[in-house]
Amino acid sequence: MELEVIQAEPKSRARIEGICGSLEILIKVSKGLHVGSGKKTFLKIEEDKLKATVEKYGERSERAIEALMFLGLTQDILPFCESGGRPVIPGSSVKGNVRARLELSFRGKGGKVRSCFVDAGRGRRSWRHEGIWGERIREIRKVPVERDKKEERQCQFKPESRELNKVCLLCDLFGTTGLMGRLGFSDFIGDSVQLEDREFSYGMKLMVAPDESVFKGKVTFLNLQPEELGLLLLGMGLEKERTGRLVLMGRLKYREPIGKIKYHVESLYLSPLSTPLNVGKITVQPGQSVNTPILDQLVFQLISLAKSKFGDEIEVIDEVKRLDQIQLRR
Ligand SMILES: [Zn+2]
Numbered sequence: 001m002e003l004e005v006i007q008a009e010p011k012s013r014a015r016i017e018g019i020c021g022s023l024e025i026l027i028k029v030s031k032g033l034h035v036g037s038g039k040k041t042f043l044k045i046e047e048d049k050l051k052a053t054v055e056k057y058g059e060r061s062e063r064a065i066e067a068l069m070f071l072g073l074t075q076d077i078l079p080f081c082e083s084g085g086r087p088v089i090p091g092s093s094v095k096g097n098v099r100a101r102l103e104l105s106f107r108g109k110g111g112k113v114r115s116c117f118v119d120a121g122r123g124r125r126s127w128r129h130e131g132i133w134g135e136r137i138r139e140i141r142k143v144p145v146e147r148d149k150k151e152e153r154q155c156q157f158k159p160e161s162r163e164l165n166k167v168c169l170l171c172d173l174f175g176t177t178g179l180m181g182r183l184g185f186s187d188f189i190g191d192s193v194q195l196e197d198r199e200f201s202y203g204m205k206l207m208v209a210p211d212e213s214v215f216k217g218k219v220t221f222l223n224l225q226p227e228e229l230g231l232l233l234l235g236m237g238l239e240k241e242r243t244g245r246l247v248l249m250g251r252l253k254y255r256e257p258i259g260k261i262k263y264h265v266e267s268l269y270l271s272p273l274s275t276p277l278n279v280g281k282i283t284v285q286p287g288q289s290v291n292t293p294i295l296d297q298l299v300f301q302l303i304s305l306a307k308s309k310f311g312d313e314i315e316v317i318d319e320v321k322r323l324d325q326i327q328l329r330r
Pocket residue numbers: 115116117154155167168169170171172176
């Protein structure tokens with residue numbers, strides 16, 4: 001059975017009609033992290049080994065390439081993303097990380113689903129990715145894709161063409177073609193992060209932010225309902241308090257013992273223009289900042305609210321635990 005994506009008119013970006021403000025977030029590295037710069041990398045080959053290998057295999061180029069992979073080919077170390085001389089995790093990477101986790105947490109109900117799966121559904125994935133998220137991915141494949149445009153299953157916002165003025169909840173929150181998201185992600189800066197060179201299988205060398213590294217950034221939000229703020233926190237792997245469980249991020253996270261981080265909420269700030277935030281017995285007024293100890297309670301209340309509002313449409317998956325399980329089974 002195909003799943004129909006629930007779409008609605010996006011919330012206003014112009015008038016204030018919900019909670020607005022920002023969260024100060026830390027990304028704490030538990031087991032090394034590599035986030036690439038997206039720049040091209042170069043391969044170094046020793047010339048005599050290259051000549052010898054190509055001569056040996058002649059026109060059987062596939063064999064030659066394979067042999068080179070194991071014999072003479074070394075890769076330059078892959079740099080960590082940097083800005084102004086400091087290591088950073090780009091806001092777009094953080095956004096993709098949170099969005100994909102949320103997309104993979106939504107389940108279909110009564111033939112309908114709240115996400116069009118922009119991030120989670122794309123491309124071919126490793127067996128580990130399939131192993132962790134398999135059930136959800138099989139569901140995602142039930143969302144029909146336009147036959148002639150394989151990549152364009154995501155919501156498009158084109159208010160001028162009347163029919164295309166609706167989007168799913170996740171596109172409304174994170175944005176899509178033609179529509180700015182109601183959530184904004186700054187770059188996350190690692191002011192005191194000392195990057196290390198590390199070598200992984202197949203001789204792959206990466207610059208890695210070591211364990212205990214901390215990156216600091218901000219998530220801004222516009223016109224949210226309290227349960228939508230709760231969803232954002234769920235997407236960061238938060239559960240009961242302002243430090244979340246271990247989640248996966250960055251390069252080689254499935255294959256090597258790196259890429260395990262925790263999101264931590266430092267503070268919440270409501271803009272003076274915001275509506276008040278009421279959840280459980282807690283009220284946050286416009287212009288107010290929330291730190292400890294109320295912040296733990298606030299996080300708990302917001303997540304409980306999201307879970308009760310979305311009910312069995314949300315299933316939280318502990319990806320690190322599942323990864324450990326599928327590695328053991330292999
Ligand atoms: Zn969508």
